[in-house]
Amino acid sequence: MSEPDRISSKNLTMQDIAKAAGVSPMTVSNCFRYPDRVRPKTRETVMNVAAQLGYxxxxxxxxxxxxxSQVIGAVLPSIRNSAFYRYVAGLRQAATERGHELITMIAETPEEELSAVQTLLGLRVAGIALVAGPHVADLRQxxxxxxxxxxxxxxxxxxxGCGVAYDVGAASRELTQHLIKQGRRRIGFVQVLGGGEQRYTMRFPGFQKVMFDAGLADNLVLTVRAADGFGSGARILNEFLSLEPRLDAILCPTDVVAAGALFECQRRGLDIPGDIAIAGWGDYDIGRQLSPTLTTITPFSFDIGAGAVKMLLEGGAERPNSLLTPYALEVREST
Amino acid sequence: MSEPDRISSKNLTMQDIAKAAGVSPMTVSNCFRYPDRVRPKTRETVMNVAAQLGYxxxxxxxxxxxxxSQVIGAVLPSIRNSAFYRYVAGLRQAATERGHELITMIAETPEEELSAVQTLLGLRVAGIALVAGPHVADLRQxxxxxxxxxxxxxxxxxxxGCGVAYDVGAASRELTQHLIKQGRRRIGFVQVLGGGEQRYTMRFPGFQKVMFDAGLADNLVLTVRAADGFGSGARILNEFLSLEPRLDAILCPTDVVAAGALFECQRRGLDIPGDIAIAGWGDYDIGRQLSPTLTTITPFSFDIGAGAVKMLLEGGAERPNSLLTPYALEVREST
DNA sequence: GACTAGAATTGTAGCGCTACAATTATTTGT
DNA sequence: ACAAATAATTGTAGCGCTACAATTCTAGTC
Structure with missing residues (x-):
């Protein structure tokens, strides 16, 4: 107790447990690490002593x-909206199934991501699960x-390292084609800045291609910040309408932004999808509760998480280093 | 490379960096840990070698x-809705300010919480931040x-350990009083089950007291599960109305449940707050975007997080072991 | 009881870093 | 130039556990 800075005021070690249980420290170690190597009676004695002393x-x-190590580290750009909860659920389950624990760190900027990764490397985790970039230049190396x-x-x-993803380009194209097939001709596309925006910006080329092939303009583009919530949906709806009063559809980066745009349409007395169709992305819970219900792209987030851990822990030279997971276009009332 | 299970295939140590930089391993250690003890020129050489080799x-x-350790561990019951993002932001900032890193673990059940705590204890973190119970019986000991x-x-x-909280009872009483002052007489209260429900169940006594003092019935109570989202708001609205067709207010455990109830009112053609007032809790982003905007209780979540880290790292016998943070009643259009 | 094989337990050296102390190098003052 | 003080660097032993090997114990057979 003369060293308040010590990790544990008790500073219990296997030596202490061994003494109290009448066995050697190695037996204590084997009880925790290789329980099958220890006679049940001995093991029970040791574990009881350990539990009693809180070791x-x-x-x-x-x-x-x-x-x-039996610890997997994951870095997330945000837990503000519910974007990653299914992904994390997949990470957790796959890690637990393989006898590992998952720890997560939040990193909102590339610099914070680097710092988080350094912590995880210092902890010598068994594997690191990242979310798409941008990353600082040195991270890859x-x-x-x-x-x-x-x-x-x-x-x-x-x-x-390895990659796990769904075909964002195909999803973007399919959603854009859906809007065009519904008769939409003046479609606004919402881009994202910050907070690991790579996973959003990848969608734009698919939008552009389909619009080009349909002979439509692809220049109705506005930007929200990843950290923004519902309010940004309202803002970009108003900006789109001042740019193009005959706007007839918006393709939003998340269901949260889409919900915000939808709320603003309602405040302005615009009918959805009669006047403007609104599409979201990510199949957030809220999308199913809105009136009208929200059309969205559903990534299989849980599968992405589970697949990521599988690749980390079961990877090898003979295994593929990328995994493609499915997505679904959920057509609902808003389009 | 004969040991693929090693933490790093390179297995670099300070010894290696020391050799490459022409100094002793202790100097390398001091460069990282006590940079002021090392001459700038030497330090630069060492850090360049380390960066080059990815050490x-x-x-x-x-x-x-x-x-x-310079690592703080936090256990969260869920990241599904945005309940804890400001709290985590407060934890992060306070930890970073004090030269610590924050790692988080998700634990949805008391048993998972115990497992998470054991991992954090095994990592010998500098402190552990928990969220209210229920906890397994052995956790406290x-x-x-x-x-x-x-x-x-x-x-x-x-x-x-230490406690950081806002006065939930006072908040609950104030919100209930607000509803009564608005003329509400048949008020439904929504309870929560699972997912660390203690922080919700603490609100009920305040509700009961104010209703009792006002001579009103406090038995319109329904339960949702913590893991449920918007849909549970719709469900309990319908159940309340079948129990009490003249229901004139609902006090919801979160803004998400409240939003779900609000959407269901709109689907049923009920006017808010004309027919039914709806109050949420937690000041989620969505509350401000709904029409009508949602009345809610705002805990100062960021302050709770920051205060928690402060108590962990700056605690001592002469310091208080509990901290009370503020809350605010945000009266908006829904009540 | 003696012997053998397998099970159970224990011993040893070292993992990579660092608190504390010792040594060496540099700077300052006379 | 020399001495003293300060700065910078290095040495040592050990943190708590475990891979691998060695030793001891137990059960079965003759």
């Missing part, structure tokens, strides 16, 4: 000695040099 | 040797025995 093995020491398995999801073909 | 110090070894600083936020007077 939890020091993972750092174990990691250092064993040279391997740092991770390559580290040798830690890395998977980048939600991005495109230049993933750091 | 990140092994935090486990450092933690073991130093006996202290485990944490007390561990000696790791703990703070529990969003709960009440029986916090594990």
């Amino acid at each position: 939890v093995p020091n993972m750092s020491a174990g990691l250092l000695a064993a040279g391997s 740092l991770l390559a040099l580290s040798g830690t398995p890395v998977v980048e999801s939600w991005g495109g073909e230049d993933a750091i | 990140v110090p092994n935090m486990s070894a450092g933690l073991l040797a130093a006996g202290s 485990l944490l007390a025995l561990s000696g790791t600083p703990v703070v529990e936020s969003w709960g009440g007077e029986d916090a594990i």
Whole structure:
């Protein structure tokens, strides 16, 4: 108790548990790490003593000695809206199934992402799950040099380490084609800035291609920041209408932005989809509750998360280093 | 490379950096840990070599040797809705200001929470931030025995370790009084089950007291699960109306549930607040975008997070072990 | 009881870093 | 030039656990 800075005021080690249980420290270690190597009676004695004294093995020491970790680290750009909860649920389940724990860190800027990755590398996690960029210039090299398995999801073909993604381009094209098939001709496209915007900007080329092929203009483009919520939907609706009063559709980056635009239409007395069709992306919960219900793109987020962990922990030279997950176009009342 | 299970395929240590930079391993260590002890020229040489080789110090070894950690662990019940993003932002900022990193783990059940806490104890984090219970029976004792600083936020007077919270009872009473002052007499109260429901159930006594004092019935109570989203708001609205067709207000546990109830009112052609007043809780983004805008209770979530880290890292016998943060009643159009 | 094989337990050295102390190098003042 | 003080660098032992090997214990057979 003379060292208040120590990790645990009790500073229990396996030595202490061993003494109290009448066995060697190695037996204590084997009880925790290789329980099958220990006679049930002995193991029960040891574990009871440990529980009684509140002993939890020091993972750092174990990691250092064993040279391997059972912890997966994930970096997320935001938990503000519900974009990643299914992805994280997939990460968690896949990690748990494989005897690993998932820790997450929030990183809203590329610089914060680098810092988070450095922490995870320092912790010598078993693998790192990233979300699409942009990343700071040094990140790719740092991770390559580290040798830690890395998977980048939600991005495109230049993933750091392995890649897990759905075909964003196909989804974008399909959604745009849907709007055109509904008779929409003046379609606004909402871009995103900040907060790992790569996963959004990848959608624009698909929009452009379909608009070009249909002989329609693709220059009705406005930008919201990734960190913005519902209010940005209202704002861009108003801006689109001042740019093009006959606007007849908006393709939004998330269901949150779409909901905000939808609310603003209602405030302005515009009929959806009679006057303006609104499409979202991401199949957030709110989309199903709006009136009219929101058309959206559904990435299989849980599968992305589960696939990412699978690639981290089961990767090898003979395994593919990218995984394509499905998506679905959910056509509802708003288009 | 004969050991693919090693943490890093490169297995760089300070010894390697020292050789390449022409200094001792201790100097490399001092460059990272006590940069002021090293001559700038030497430090520059060492850090350049380290960056070039992609060396990140092994935090486990450092933690073991130093006996202290710069990592704070937080356990969250959910990231599904945006309940905790400001809280986490507060945690992050306060940790960063104090030279610490924040890692988070998701734990949806008390058993998962225990597992998460064990991981964090194994990592010998500098402190653990919990969210209100219910907790498994052994958690309190485990944490007390561990000696790791703990703070529990969003709960009440029986916090594990230190406590950070706002006066939930006062908020509940004030919101109920507001509804009564608006002429509401048949008020439905929505309870929550699962997902750390303690922070919700704490609100009911305040509701009961104010209703009792006003001579009104407090038995219009329905329950949603914490994991439910907007749809549960629609469901409980319908159930309340079948219980009490003259229902004139609902007090919801979150703005998400309230938004769901609001959407259902609109679908049923009920006027808000003319026919039914709807109050939420939590000041989620969506509340401000609805028409009508949603009355809600605003906890100062960021302050709770920041205060929690402050108590973890700056606690001591002479410091208080609980912190009360403010809240605000945001009266908007829905009541 | 003696022997053998397998199960269970224990011993050893080292994982990568660092607190603290010791040594060396540099700077300052006379 | 020399001495003293300060700055910078380096050495040592150990943090708590474990891979691998060695030793001890137990059960079965003759």
